[in-house]
Amino acid sequence: MNNNNEAVAAPVSELKQTVSQAEWQRVSPIAILYFAVAVLRFFAGQFVYLIPPFILLFNRIKDNPGLAIGMLTGLLLLITGAALLKYYYFQYRLSAGTVEIRSGVLSKKYLNLPFNRIQNIKLEQPIFYRPADYVCLQLDTAGSVHQEARLVALSRPFAEALKQHILDLRHSVTDESPSTEQQQASSEPPVVAEQLLNQRSLADLVIHGISNNRIWLFLGLAAPFYNQLADKVLELLLMAGIDLPALFDPGQQSWFVIGLYALSLTMLIMLLFTLFSVLGSVLTFYGYTLHKKQQNYIRRSGLLTRHEVSMKLSRLQCVALKQDWLDMLLGRLNLNFEQINGQQQIATEQKIMVPSVTLKQAHNLVRDACPDNKLSSVTFNHISRRFIWRYLLLYWLPVAIVAPLSLWLRQQPELALISVVPLSFWALLIVMRWYRYGYAADNNYYYIRRGYFGVDYYCFAKYKLQQVTFRQSWLMRRAGLCSVKLVLASGALEIPFINETDGRALLEQGLYQLQQSRKAWM
Amino acid sequence: MSNAAGFSNNQLAVEQITPLQALQSEALSSRYRLLRQGVNAGFFAGLMLLIMLLWWQPWWPVPADLMQVITHALWLVPLFGVLRAFYCWQADKNKHFALREHDISYSSGIFFRKMITQPVVRIQHIELKQGPLERKASLARLQLFSAGGALHTFEIPGLSLTQAQQIRQFVLQHKDALQDEQQQ
Numbered sequence: 001m002n003n004n005n006e007a008v009a010a011p012v013s014e015l016k017q018t019v020s021q022a023e024w025q026r027v028s029p030i031a032i033l034y035f036a037v038a039v040l041r042f043f044a045g046q047f048v049y050l051i052p053p054f055i056l057l058f059n060r061i062k063d064n065p066g067l068a069i070g071m072l073t074g075l076l077l078l079i080t081g082a083a084l085l086k087y088y089y090f091q092y093r094l095s096a097g098t099v100e101i102r103s104g105v106l107s108k109k110y111l112n113l114p115f116n117r118i119q120n121i122k123l124e125q126p127i128f129y130r131p132a133d134y135v136c137l138q139l140d141t142a143g144s145v146h147q148e149a150r151l152v153a154l155s156r157p158f159a160e161a162l163k164q165h166i167l168d169l170r171h172s173v174t175d176e177s178p179s180t181e182q183q184q185a186s187s188e189p190p191v192v193a194e195q196l197l198n199q200r201s202l203a204d205l206v207i208h209g210i211s212n213n214r215i216w217l218f219l220g221l222a223a224p225f226y227n228q229l230a231d232k233v234l235e236l237l238l239m240a241g242i243d244l245p246a247l248f249d250p251g252q253q254s255w256f257v258i259g260l261y262a263l264s265l266t267m268l269i270m271l272l273f274t275l276f277s278v279l280g281s282v283l284t285f286y287g288y289t290l291h292k293k294q295q296n297y298i299r300r301s302g303l304l305t306r307h308e309v310s311m312k313l314s315r316l317q318c319v320a321l322k323q324d325w326l327d328m329l330l331g332r333l334n335l336n337f338e339q340i341n342g343q344q345q346i347a348t349e350q351k352i353m354v355p356s357v358t359l360k361q362a363h364n365l366v367r368d369a370c371p372d373n374k375l376s377s378v379t380f381n382h383i384s385r386r387f388i389w390r391y392l393l394l395y396w397l398p399v400a401i402v403a404p405l406s407l408w409l410r411q412q413p414e415l416a417l418i419s420v421v422p423l424s425f426w427a428l429l430i431v432m433r434w435y436r437y438g439y440a441a442d443n444n445y446y447y448i449r450r451g452y453f454g455v456d457y458y459c460f461a462k463y464k465l466q467q468v469t470f471r472q473s474w475l476m477r478r479a480g481l482c483s484v485k486l487v488l489a490s491g492a493l494e495i496p497f498i499n500e501t502d503g504r505a506l507l508e509q510g511l512y513q514l515q516q517s518r519k520a521w522m
Numbered sequence: 523m524s525n526a527a528g529f530s531n532n533q534l535a536v537e538q539i540t541p542l543q544a545l546q547s548e549a550l551s552s553r554y555r556l557l558r559q560g561v562n563a564g565f566f567a568g569l570m571l572l573i574m575l576l577w578w579q580p581w582w583p584v585p586a587d588l589m590q591v592i593t594h595a596l597w598l599v600p601l602f603g604v605l606r607a608f609y610c611w612q613a614d615k616n617k618h619f620a621l622r623e624h625d626i627s628y629s630s631g632i633f634f635r636k637m638i639t640q641p642v643v644r645i646q647h648i649e650l651k652q653g654p655l656e657r658k659a660s661l662a663r664l665q666l667f668s669a670g671g672a673l674h675t676f677e678i679p680g681l682s683l684t685q686a687q688q689i690r691q692f693v694l695q696h697k698d699a700l701q702d703e704q705q706q
Contacts, residue, residue, distance in 0.1 A: 107654065110652075114647070468638070470637045473633055473635070487670040489671075511625060511639065515625070521644065
């Protein structure tokens with residue numbers, strides 16, 4: 001059944017066939033080993049918690065080796081059986097422009113992947129493939145992780161040839177426009193100069209550190225050590241004559257004093273955090289520059305390690321201007337160029353973010369990235385007031401009744417009274433959320449505004465849409481309202497509680513733009 | 523494929539496009555509804571059997587606490603089963619899909635209606651999935667993957683196998699689906 005060897009001689013021959021001519025093929029039998037390892041891994045992952053009892057029972061097993069051997073053989077047989085079946089049912093078919101994979105023993109899967117959708121090709125060689133030089137060919141699309149196609153166990157020359165074919169196909173397709181660009185460029189000076197778009201000074205970074213507490217990142221990393229750390233801190237404080245548990249014991253102090261202590265302690269910790277945060281900001285963003293070279297954005301920054309990240313402008317999905325309440329007071333905002341999110345979780349260093357720019361600088365940058373956008377002048381439509389009522393009645397009201405009442409009944413009238421503070425804060429959040437929500441659209445772009453106390457603005461081209469969702473509950477239908485969700489490769493944005501005709505028009509225009517313009521989204 | 527023969531992809535003016543709300547949506551296969559009812563009935567019958575066994579078995583004295591739970595379960599489980607069956611029946615009745623020249627829509631929900639529209643141009647790859655029971659009933663689930671991420675995988679469940687294959691063919695033969703990446 002192994003057609004690989006024949007294929008090595010003329011690897012591309014199958015790729016000229018049409019789908020109807022192409023034949024289903026099996027991979028090399030060495031794949032059985034691959035599947036066996038996969039099944040074993042699955043078992044190990046599922047039953048990892050059984051290992052400690054096994055170790056405990058080890059003595060018993062030693063006394064009764066027959067049973068243990070029986071179980072082990074059974075397990076081995078099961079794995080072998082599963083691997084054989086998986087191998088038997090794994091088939092692929094190559095034809096001009098597409099790879100198809102049929103797999104699955106009980107649950108069948110049939111995957112169709114056009115070559116021009118492949119973003120990334122990886123060759124993987126587990127150790128047991130090495131002697132016979134087999135590889136596992138992994139084809140990634142721009143969809144998300146774990147959705148890739150895997151052709152397990154192809155001979156290396158065949159896999160390489162296939163990879164080359166797919167890459168060539170992509171280049172021949174995408175190279176057309178760049179080559180004309182290059183020709184034009186050759187008549188001009190050969191080296192295209194970088195154009196400086198933005199630059200951050202140390203003062204900007206200090207402002208960024210104050211308004212964006214990056215400390216939460218550190219705190220998250222330190223989470224496993226909290227207990228030890230807390231013990232150490234308490235010990236130290238006790239040595240200095242401060243007994244924290246006693247200070248916060250309601251039996252010894254009144255609630256008011258405890259509140260005061262808590263407040264001052266929080267302030268102190270916040271101050272420390274802010275200092276750390278400024279330090280973190282300077283470390284990451286020192287010497288920040290954003291350049292534009294041809295159609296690429298290049299970000300350089302870092303005090304100790306210089307990071308250089310570049311992004312093709314066509315990969316940009318959405319521009320986000322994020323301004324939290326502190327940023328608003330300082331008149332600054334963070335500008336994010338959001339790219340594809342699905343394929344791999346892009347680390348913070350890989351993102352292109354311009355920290356703490358002024359409004360004017362931000363609008364200049366947005367104008368460069370999204371030509372003809374009207375973000376700075378557009379008037380946003382408000383969403384319906386029903387948004388407030390929904391969240392107040394559905395979530396807030398039950399809690400607002402139950403929480404103080406139950407505290408009161410438990411003889412905690414002070415706590416019941418205090419609970420009004422977080423409750424009113426929550427209600428304020430809901431109202432602010434409604435107030436901040438806004439949407440607008442012009443011929444080419446969508447604009448969305450949202451936030452609580454701070455504001456985030458999003459601006460993205462209509463043709464970047466991946467999928468749209470229209471949502472409407474029975475009550476919303478009666479009020480002529482709807483919610484829409486616009487899915488981009490960088491994430492989804494929802495606009496809740498808007499006029500039904502507006503919502504439908506938003507979706508319809510977006511779909512029309514993307515289908516009619518036929519522009520690539522990346 | 524019959525779809526392929528009559529396939530056209532002429533450009534349409536906005537006024538000509540059927541708006542999403544006016545789409546003639548198609549219901550899922552009736553076998554899907556029956557299958558879901560069967561699975562539901564099977565699951566709750568199995569659960570009931572287990573509880574009855576616990577209730578009647580003479581070999582092992584059931585603790586008093588557990589006995590109380592069992593007596594309640596004896597009427598709660600069938601009630602849940604019937605409610606779920608009713609819910610599934612209604613929910614499945616409200617699942618529809620519709621095809622336009624350039625996109626596929628799937629709507630669902632009883633009180634909270636939802637319609638997802640997936641433009642064909644943005645489809646990255648296609649999967650046709652069949653569990654063992656679905657295979658028996660020759661049903662299939664069609665998954666269309668876009669770059670929107672795993673959370674936004676477009677899925678139409680309960681299509682008859684031929685229908686699913688036809689839609690897959692429609693997507694694969696869609697001119698835009700192949701042209702998209704070629705234009706920069």
